Each structure stands twice: as C-alpha cells, then as structure tokens.
Amino acid sequence: MDEVERDSITGRETTGHEWNGIKELDTPIPRGVLMFLIVTHLWAIAWWFLVPSWPLGHTYTKGLLGVDQHRTVEARVVEGQQERAAWMARLESEPYDTILADEALMKTVRDVGRQLFGDNCAACHGRDGRGGANYPDLTDDDWLWGGGPEMIEQTLRVGINTAHPETRVGQMPAFGRDEMLDREQVRNVAAYVYSLTHPDYSTPENIDRIDAGREVFVTTCAACHGENAQGNPELGAPNLTDAHWVYGGTMDTIIASVHGGRQGHMPTWDERLTPAEIRTLALYVHDLGTRQP
CATH class of the missing domain: 1.10.760.10 (Cytochrome c-like domain)
Structure with missing residues (x-):
C-alpha cells in the first residue's frame, strides 16, 4: 500500500502533484458549495416539469403550472385596448373645443401624442417638433395651412402634394429658371x-x-x-x-x-393611422404650437 503523504503544516493529504516545489493539497469541495449545486440541480429538474421547457417536434412540454406567454401577452393587449377604448372614443367623436377644455384628457393626448409623433413625424420634424432644414417648425404657432386642430387634422389626413384625391396642393413656381422673371x-x-x-x-x-x-x-x-x-x-x-x-x-x-421654386411634400396618413390617432396627433401638434414655454 502506498504511503499517504500529508502536508506538514495543515496535516491535509496531498494529491501527489508538485509544481516548483509547491505541493497540491487534496482539499474537498466546501459543503456549502456542494449543497448549492445540489439544490440548483433539483430546482432545474422541478422547473422542467412546472413550466414549458422541452421542444417535442411541432409542440413542447406545457408544464404543470399552465404558464403560456402567448396567452399572457394577448390578455394584456386586450386589457390595454379596453383601457384605451373609453378615451379613444372621446378623441374620435367629441368636438375639439371640448377636448381642449378637458385637462385630464389633454394629458392623455400629450402622452399618447408624443409616442405617435415620435413614431411617425419625428423623422422630418424632429423629436421636439422644431423641424430642421426644409421642414417646418411646429412649435412656433406659424402655419402654412392653418394651425387649428381641424386644419391640422385635414393636413395629416390628406397630406401635401400626395396622390390622395383630396390632397393639399402647394407649389412655388420657379420664376427664374422658367424665365418668368429675369x-x-x-x-x-x-x-x-x-x-x-x-x-x-x-x-x-x-x-x-x-x-x-x-x-x-x-x-x-x-x-x-x-x-x-x-x-x-x-x-x-x-x-x-x-x-x-x-x-x-x-x-x-x-x-x-x-x-x-419650392414644392414641399408631406405624406398622407389617412390609411396609416386610425381616425382617433390622427385626431390625437392633430391635438398634440396644435398643442406644440400654442403651449406656453
């Protein structure tokens, strides 16, 4: 039988490995670490049975808890639509003066309108609505086609110089290039x-x-x-x-x-946004132009 070598200082057995005069102790894994590994493995195995885990061809194991992220997302979407339904109906049907006088509803307009504006208008007019080179500033209360919510709604709906049958048409002639003026x-x-x-x-x-x-x-x-x-x-x-x-x-x-000459272009949003969304944007843009700094 081979004689077990022990470290003279700690009294622990060595593995027999030695590097540059340093011998490796045969130290066991700490009990706390071992227990942690055991618990995490048991938890992982239990989790496989509790929630959807393993693919099985065209399906997967459903889990004992019945967790389904698809249903969860669908339920939250339905809840969100129900919450939006009341004020969206008001935005779609009530006169602009009534909406403008309702500060609580206008707060919703500003919150939702900011998101709609960022998704659809900011690419040209900037996130803050201040425009840029060749794009109008919407915050200065100076309007080409009128700054009332009704006029802004119409501009959003039909666009400017678009293929929409009711489009606004605006063009500055090229007086010099076309030799109307010398x-x-x-x-x-x-x-x-x-x-x-x-x-x-x-x-x-x-x-x-x-x-x-x-x-x-x-x-x-x-x-x-x-x-x-x-x-x-x-x-x-x-x-x-x-x-x-x-x-x-x-x-x-x-x-x-x-x-x-000049000929601007603004797309029509008639088929891209719902009537309620267009009216929300019209109110939001109107508010940008009239809001006190």
Missing part, C-alpha cells in the same frame, strides 16, 4: 422680401432695388402671398413678414427660392 427682377423681389424681416436692410443704397422688388412682388407674388405679404393659409402660402422660414431667410436662400 435675373435682375429675381434679385429685386428677393431684396424686397428680405427687407420685410430685416428693416435695417432698407438703406439709401438699397432702397431703389427694394422699391423695384415691391413692384415685382405686387404683380407676381401677391396673388398667393397677399399684397401685405402675410400669406394665405388657403393656398399654403407662407407669411413672409414674420421671420419664420421653412427653407431659410437669408438673401441667398430667398434668391434660390424665387429662382428655382
């Missing part, structure tokens, strides 16, 4: 429009050009923008006197707009 007339009318929001531009050096541009504006642009240049929501013609610009209000940008 180069000098384009520069003159751009100078006049620029002066409307930059009074300091009306200097003695520029006044003749501005006056000439005013004449071009009256004969060419006033039909859409009005003689006072304050726009026309019926045509989607912007107000040129308030310093709110979609494409930019610098002199160069205005010249580019007059020369090359």
